[in-house]
Amino acid sequence: MWAIELEKVSKSFGAHRVLIDLDLQVRPSEKVTLIGPSGSGKTTVLRLAMTLEKPTAGNIRVFGKSILFDAAGKPLSSSEEARMRRRCGMVFQQFNLFPHLTVLQNLVLAPRTVLRQSRDQAEKSALEYLRMVGLETKVHAYPAQLSGGQQQRIAIARALILKPEILLLDEITSALDPELTREVLGVVQDVARETKVTVLIVTHEMRFAREVSDRIVVFHAGRIIEQGSPDKIFSNPESARTRSFLKCVLNH
Ligand SMILES: Nc1ncnc2c1ncn2[C@@H]1O[C@H](COP(=O)(O)OP(=O)(O)OP(=O)(O)O)[C@@H](O)[C@H]1O
Ligand SMILES: [Mg+2]
Numbered sequence: 001m002w003a004i005e006l007e008k009v010s011k012s013f014g015a016h017r018v019l020i021d022l023d024l025q026v027r028p029s030e031k032v033t034l035i036g037p038s039g040s041g042k043t044t045v046l047r048l049a050m051t052l053e054k055p056t057a058g059n060i061r062v063f064g065k066s067i068l069f070d071a072a073g074k075p076l077s078s079s080e081e082a083r084m085r086r087r088c089g090m091v092f093q094q095f096n097l098f099p100h101l102t103v104l105q106n107l108v109l110a111p112r113t114v115l116r117q118s119r120d121q122a123e124k125s126a127l128e129y130l131r132m133v134g135l136e137t138k139v140h141a142y143p144a145q146l147s148g149g150q151q152q153r154i155a156i157a158r159a160l161i162l163k164p165e166i167l168l169l170d171e172i173t174s175a176l177d178p179e180l181t182r183e184v185l186g187v188v189q190d191v192a193r194e195t196k197v198t199v200l201i202v203t204h205e206m207r208f209a210r211e212v213s214d215r216i217v218v219f220h221a222g223r224i225i226e227q228g229s230p231d232k233i234f235s236n237p238e239s240a241r242t243r244s245f246l247k248c249v250l251n252h
């Protein structure tokens with residue numbers, strides 16, 4: 001069974017077709033990175049998976065279950081949709097930590113309110129994920145006392161604490177300088193090693209893509225033009241469009 005499967009997914013905003021008949025399958029625990037020019041539809045794929053957008057056509061399944069329709073083909077109710085949304089966790093470029101809450105308070109908020117965990121239970125799992133991202137010493141710090149890279153690692157822990165089956169990472173290093181980018185990359189690799197979570201990544205950092213991914217999927221104008229192992233895509237791309245995209249980003 002696929003961890004996540006997009007079947008003939010199209011998405012339009014008005015007359016603008018952003019995704020066109022897209023098919024994409026991701027295996028459980030696979031790390032897949034979406035690359036391609038700005039506006040090619042990468043973020044839209046993650047937003048669809050997170051049910052922040054609805055496709056114009058097609059279906060999306062998470063571990064075999066549609067996140068759009070019930071068994072009778074009717075759209076999911078909002079509570080069923082909320083349940084499906086919890087199977088995915090998303091981290092954005094901007095970390096969006098609550099500035100007036102400590103690291104621990106930021107982490108326990110969702111487990112307490114969404115999962116209705118006891119304080120003890122939520123704090124115990126907060127410490128576990130803080131350890132995974134290497135920041136257990138920052139448990140009582142406020143976001144403003146942390147570097148951008150540390151804040152992003154907290155944001156990753158905050159997504160993981162809800163135990164998503166799919167982790168969606170959208171440009172999580174693009175607000176960071178190279179050293180902090182490396183630090184966050186290391187955390188994503190640790191998470192990949194220590195959990196079974198399936199990860200869909202969007203990034204313009206080709207080194208990050210190359211190091212962390214099992215597979216690279218290249219987008220162009222709402223379609224997948226090529227996919228394969230990082231070695232194949234970066235060393236031996238088939239498509240002229242992939243070559244010109246890589247030339248463009250690697251020269252930056
Ligand atoms: N809510 C929206 N309303 C109208 N158009 C949208 C909306 N969201 C996205 N688009 C358009 O859809 C297209 C694809 O956007 P998307 O954000 O998926 O691109 P992307 O590949 O993530 O680009 P980038 O690399 O710049 O982040 C763009 O042309 C964008 O302007
Ligand atoms: Mg984007």
